[in-house]
Amino acid sequence: MTLYHIHLVMARNKDFPDGNVHRGYDIHAxxxxxxxxxxxxxxxxxxACTVIRFWDxxxxxxxxxxxxPKGGWAFDYDPADDNDDETxxxxxxxVFKTGEYISVRDxxxxxxxxxxxxxxTQAD
Structure with missing residues (x-):
């Protein structure tokens, strides 16, 4: 199995007109x-499928x-606590490709x- 490193950064929005490279996720999947x-x-x-959330x-x-089980993917930071999941x-x-947009519920x-x-990129 090949894992990929997917680097997400916050897109432009009303609070960050130029986006914010200091908010995002590094995903291995x-x-x-x-x-x-x-x-x-x-x-x-x-x-082996990890997520690192970095935030300003x-x-x-x-x-x-x-x-x-209902079919959706999420980022889980504590398996004992469903309240910390980000969907x-x-x-x-x-499609995870450079330039595409992804939305995540905080x-x-x-x-x-x-x-x-x-x-x-292909992970090491």
Whole structure:
């Protein structure tokens, strides 16, 4: 299984007209031939599929890419606490390719943030 490093940074919005490269995610995940999250490959080694959330000088959070039984993907920072999960908007359908946009619902808030995929590279 090949893992990819997906680097997301906050896209332009009303608070950050130029975006914000200091807010985002570094994701290690398997992608299929079309660039979508590969659930079958993820099921083989879910513990290798990590997420690091970085946010303007706050302490980075380490979590995991998880697939919920209802079909959606999320970032889970504490398996014992569902309240900390950050869900992606239709991540199952997204193609992870540089320049595409992804929306993630911030944990602790009902707000969706939009991120641009800054890079997708094969992980070491």
């Amino acid at each position: 398997p992608l299929d031939a079309d660039g979508r999250l590969d659930r079958e490959a993820w099921e083989k080694v879910p513990s 000088g706050e302490r980075s959070e380490l979590g995991y890419l998880v697939h919920h 992606g908007y239709r991540l199952s359908n997204h 944990h602790g808030a009902d707000e969706l943030h939009t991120f641009v995929i800054a890079s997708v």
